[in-house]
Amino acid sequence: MTDQLAGEVARDTEQTPEETPAAHRRGEKVLRRIISNPLAVFGLLFIVLLLAMVALAPYVAPHDPAEQNYLAIEEPPSVEHPFGTDSLGRDVLSRTLHGAQYALFLGVTIVGIQMGIGVPLGLIAGYYGGATEAVIMRIVDIALAIPGVVLALAIAGMLGGGLYPLIVAIGLVGWRDFARLVRGDVKSVMEEEYIDAAQASGAPDRYIISRYVLPNASASIIVYATLTLPTVVLWAAGLSFLGVGAQPPTPEWGALVADGRDRIDTAWWISTFPGFAIMLTVIAFNVVGDALRDALDPKQAR
C-alpha cells in the first residue's frame, strides 16, 4: 500500500523532462531492470553458451557422439573422457554436447506449436466472447482434464514414438495455458475504449486484432513462452526417458539419462551429467523468463 502511495506521489509529481519517445524509454527501463538482476545475467550467459554448443558441438566435442568403443565401456570420468563413457563405449561429454541441439530444437518447435494453437484460439475466444468463447474454453477444459504426461504418452505412443511424434504430442497437450493466458489479456484489452472506436469505425476484425489486441498481449505471450520452454524441455526429456520420444541412438538428454538408468550403481556418470545439463538449461530459461516478467511489469509482487 505504501508502494502505491510512492507510485502515486512519484506519478503525480512527474513531469516529462524532454520529448523522449515513450517506447524508447520503456525499452531502456526493461533492459536496465534485467541487467541489474545477477541471476538473470547468469541465465542469459548460459543460454548464450547453450546456443554456442548447438552451433559448435560438432567441432568442439572431443569424440564422435555415435562412435562406439568396445575397449572403453563404462569408464569413469577421466581426462580422455571428462564425463566418462557409456555402455557402448561412447563418450558421454560429446553426446551431452550434441544433446543441446535436440533440447533447443525440441523446445523451440514445441513451444511454437503450442503458441500456434493456443494464441489464435485465445484471441478468438477473448475477442468474440459469448458462445464462441464458451465453446473454446470448454475445449480447453477438456484438454486440461487429462494429466499432461498421460495424454502425451498416449499420443506419442500411438504414433509410434520418435522425435516428431514427441513434438506433436507435447504440442497438442500444452497449448491450453497459452489459450487461457491470451484470452485473459484480450478480455482486458477489450475493455478499452479505443476498441469500441475501432469497431464503430468499421475496421475489419482481423485488422483490429492484429493492430490493437495482439500487441498488447504480446508482452505476456513472450514472457510465457520463455517460461514454458523449460517445462517443455523437461517433458521432452521425460518422455524420451520413458522411450516414446527420441529413439536411440539420438543423444537427446532424456534418452541419455535413460541409457544410464540400469547402471546408476556402477556407472553413475552416464545418467548424472546429461541430467545436470537439463537442470542448468531449465534454470537458465526460468531465470531469464522471471527477469523478463519482472522487467515488463514490476508491479507483480516479487
Added chain:
Amino acid sequence: MSSPLLEIDDLHVHFHTEDGTVEAIDGVSLTIDHDEVVGVIGESGCGKSVTALSVMGLLQSPPAEIVGGSIRFDGTELLELTTSELDSIRGNDISMIYQDPMTSLNPVLKIGFQLTEPLFAHREITQEEAAERAVAILKECQIPDPERIMDSYPHELSGGMRQRVVIAMALITEPKLLIADEPTTALDVTVQARILDVLRDLREREGMSMLFITHDLPVVSELADRIAVMYAGNVVETCEMERLFDRALHPYTRLLTESIPELEETQDVLPSIAGTVPNLIDPPSGCRFAARCPQYIGEECSRRDPELRRVAGVDRQQVACHLYTEVGSESPPWEYGAAEPTEGP
C-alpha cells in the same frame, strides 16, 4: 499552556523508487493539542497521508524512509520506539481510520472479531465485556442492529456501514487522538454527511483530538478547530478554521479558498490554479510553490525555502511565505488588513 498532545517537528520522509528518491515530506511541523481537531488539506500527492502514516508507523520501510525529524505523542518520541512499543500505543491511544472502507476490513473475519481485537490487545477484558463494549460503540456510531452486525462479514455491509464500523473499531479503546485519513472521500454525499455527523457527535461527547485529512475543504470546515494547508510536502499555512476564508495569508491557501464553486452564483469557468505540482524527485530549491505563485516576489522565492513562522499578533496562525518575511513585508495583495510581520516559530 499545557504541552500539546501531538507534536510533529521538522519531519522528512523520502521514498526510494526506481526513478529516484522522492522527497515526499520536506520538513513538516504540526501540533495538535488536547481536545482539538486539526484539519489538513492539500492536493493529492502533497504528503498528507504520508504524514498521518508516519505518526502511526505504518509506512512500509522499503520504499519509505523517515530521514529526519521527530514525532512526539504525549511526551513520547514515537520515532524511537520499537515496533512492539509502538503497538501498545496504536489502536490504543492513537487510532486511525482510512480512506477506502471497502478494503479496510478483513473479508474473512467477522465484524465482531475485528472490532474487539483492539480491546483484547490492549486491555484485560473478558469476552462478555468486550462484546458489550463493542455493541455499545456500534450504537454510538449510529449503526442499527449492532448484534447482527457483530456476527456479519464485511461484504454483507454497505460502504457507509463499513466506514462506521471502521470508526467504531478505532474508537473502541477511547483513544486520545483519532487520525482520519480522507474518511469520506470514497463515499457519496449523503453517506458523507452521516459520517461527519458521527464524528462530530463523538468529538463533542468524548472530547477527543482529531487529525482530519482531506482534500475537500467544505467537509473539514464543519469539524476542525484549526487547519493546516499542505503543498508538495510542506505545511504552508496553519490558522484557525474561522479565519481561513477571511484571513488566509499564503497565496496557495487563498487560491484554494477561491476555487470552491459558489452554489448561489453560476460560474462559466471554475477557477483553478494554473500549473502543476513540482517533481518531488528533483524538487526545486526554494519555495515549492514558486512556479505557480501569482504573488511571486523574485529570486528570493526561488532560492530560499520559506520557513513556517508564527504571525505576530495573531493567535495560532503560521505561514511559510516570503511575502511576510524581511524580503516581502508587504501586505497580502488582497483586501483585508495589513500584514503583521512574522516572528520565529
Added chain:
Amino acid sequence: MYKYVLRRILVMIPVLIGVTIVISSLIYLTPGNPARIALGQGADPESVRALEQQMGLDQPPHVRYVDWLASAVQGDFGESLQTGTSTTALMLQRLPATLELVVASMVIMLVIALPLGVISAVRQHTWADHSSMLFALFWLSMPSFWLGLVLLMLFSVRWGMFPISGRGGAIVSLTALSYLVLPAIANGARRAGLLTRMTRSAMLEILNENYIRTARGKGIGEKAVIYTHATKNAMIPVVTLIGLQVPQLFSASVIVEIVFAWPGMGTLLVDAVFQRDYPVVQGLVFMYAVIVMIANLVVDVTYSYFDPRISYD
C-alpha cells in the same frame, strides 16, 4: 452445499464426454492398422481380423465410440490384450499404489512449500527470502526422473538407507513407508519448488492489502497480523494454487513410478502403450481424467469453505 456439488458435477459431464471422445480417437493416430501393429508384423490375417472385431475397428468410429462408452459407463473397459484379464480389475489393482504416491508427494509439497512461501513473503528482501527462492528454483528445475535416479544412487545404493525399488505393501507399516519416501520426494520436489514461489507471491499481494494496514494500526502485534489476518486470507488463492498442482502430480507420477518400479497405474500405462494394449491405455487415460476431475471438485469445495464471500446456493 450439496446443490453446489451437484451443479459442479453436472458441469463436469460435458467435459468428461469430450475426454472420452479424445480417448476413443487416440487409436486412430496409429499409422497403419492398429490391430496388425498390436499383434506384430508376422501375425496371420485371421488373428488380425479377429482383433479388429474385438476392438470394434471394423465399425465406423462413432459406433465404436458409443459401444465403448456404453461399456465404460457400466465399468467395463474391455480386456487387456496382453493378459486377457479385465482391464477394470487391472486398473483398480494398481490404483491404491498411485494414489498413495500422489498423496504422499502432495504432503511433502505442502509441508515444504507453504511455510517457506509464507516466511519468504513475510521476510521479503532478507536473506531468508533470497535463499528460499534459490532453493525453490533449484528444486523446480530438476527433472523428476533424474532426481529419482540421483536419490536412488545416493540413498539406496551408496548409503543403503532406503530400498531400491518397488513398494512395501499398503502404507500402514514403517517398512512400507521406507519404500515410499524416495519416490514421494522425487515426485513432489518440483511441485514444491513451484508452489513455494506461488505461495510467496500470493502472500505478498495480501500483505499489501489495506486491511493488513488496518490490522497493524490496531496495535495487535505483528504476529497476529501475519497469522490471524494475512495467512487466513492467503489460504484462498493458495487452495487454488494447490489445485493446479494436482494434475501435475499425477502427471509426474507416471515417470516416477517407472524409475522406482512402483506398481501403480503409471507403470501399467507405460507398459500398455509399448505393448499396444489399447483397452488398457484407453481405460487408464479415462481413469486418470476422472481422478483429476474429482480432485478438482474437492479443491473447489475447499476453496468456498475458506472464502465467506462465496455462497453455496
